[in-house]
Amino acid sequence: MTLLRTELGRTLRGHRLRQRRTLRDVSGAARVSLGYLSEVERGQKEASSELLASICDALDVELADLLAEVSTELRGPDRRVRPLVPAAGVPAETAEQPAAEQVAVPAATASAEPAAAEPALALVGATTRTAHRAGSAVSLAA
Numbered sequence: 001m002t003l004l005r006t007e008l009g010r011t012l013r014g015h016r017l018r019q020r021r022t023l024r025d026v027s028g029a030a031r032v033s034l035g036y037l038s039e040v041e042r043g044q045k046e047a048s049s050e051l052l053a054s055i056c057d058a059l060d061v062e063l064a065d066l067l068a069e070v071s072t073e074l075r076g077p078d079r080r081v082r083p084l085v086p087a088a089g090v091p092a093e094t095a096e097q098p099a100a101e102q103v104a105v106p107a108a109t110a111s112a113e114p115a116a117a118e119p120a121l122a123l124v125g126a127t128t129r130t131a132h133r134a135g136s137a138v139s140l141a142a
Contacts, residue, residue, distance in 0.1 A: 006043030007070045008052070013041040015059045015066075029058035 016026050023041075027034040032051060039045040040055070047055070056063045072079065 002074060003043060004070070004074070005040075005046050007073050008047060008066075009041040009043040011066060011070050011073065012055060012059070015061050016041075019059065021059075026055065026058050030054040 016023070023034050023038055027037040030037065030051075031054060036045060037055065040047045040051070052066070053063050056066055
């Protein structure tokens with residue numbers, strides 16, 4: 001089994017090398033020590049979400065894209081999404097339904113048209129790196 005930190009590091013290093021950039025260049029842009037970045041790339045250190053965001057920003061890679069790439073690699077050769085074990089108290093037939101079919105619609109808002117699934121969390125404010133660099137705040141709202 002591959003560790004998450006190992007695959008994250010391998011993927012970050014791949015992006016850096018494809019851009020023909022040095023550890024020194026990226027570490028300076030990400031404001032992280034060269035040694036620490038090297039340890040993250042080698043899978044020896046767990047990177048915090050803030051550090052990953054900073055490295056991704058330095059590499060001009062979206063964090064979500066990095067995580068999707070890592071997820072694909074961690075799936076293994078068959079690349080299939082394996083079903084999660086149903087939570088206690090959840091009937092098996094409900095747990096096997098796609099997430100979009102599990103969304104409950106309150107009776108007051110129910111209509112003849114199917115409801116679109118809404119995310120549990122939504123980003124509020126700036127969502128781009130350019131806006132982030134300008135100092136705009138991003139917060140999560142439930």
